[in-house]
Amino acid sequence: MSVLLVILGAALGAPLRYLTDRFVQARHDAAFPWGTLTVNVSGSALLGFLVALPAGDGVMALLGTGFCGALTTYSTFGYETLRLVQNGARLLSTLNVALSVAAGLAAGGGGALLARLIAG
Structure with a gap:
C-alpha cells in the first residue's frame, strides 16, 4: 500500500514542480533559477512540517516521500x-x-516549528 501512496504523491508533486518552476521563472528575466529555488524551499518547509507532526506511515509515504x-x-x-x-x-x-x-534549512526548521505550535 505504501508504494501506491508514494506513486500517488509523486503523480501530484511532479507536475506541480514543473508548473510552479515555469510560473516563477517566467516572471524573472534572470539567469538565476528562481523557480527551482521556490519549489525546493517550499518542499523543505512542507517536509519539516510533516516530520514534526505525529503523522502515520501512510501520510509520510503520500506527502513526505511521494509529494x-x-x-x-x-x-x-x-x-x-x-x-x-x-x-x-x-x-x-x-x-x-x-x-x-x-x-531550505530555514524553511524546514520553520515548517517544523509551525507544526509544533499548531499541535500544541
Whole structure:
C-alpha cells in the first residue's frame, strides 16, 4: 500500500514542480533559477512540517516521500548550478548554492516549528 501512496504523491508533486518552476521563472528575466529555488524551499518547509507532526506511515509515504520527493529537485538544482558555472556566472552559482541550502534549512526548521505550535 505504501508504494501506491508514494506513486500517488509523486503523480501530484511532479507536475506541480514543473508548473510552479515555469510560473516563477517566467516572471524573472534572470539567469538565476528562481523557480527551482521556490519549489525546493517550499518542499523543505512542507517536509519539516510533516516530520514534526505525529503523522502515520501512510501520510509520510503520500506527502513526505511521494509529494515532497517529486516536488523538490536536487538534480535540477545541481544541473542549473553547473550551467551557471559553465556560462561564467560563478557569483550566481555560488549564490544559488548558498541560498538554496540556507533557505531550505530555514524553511524546514520553520515548517517544523509551525507544526509544533499548531499541535500544541
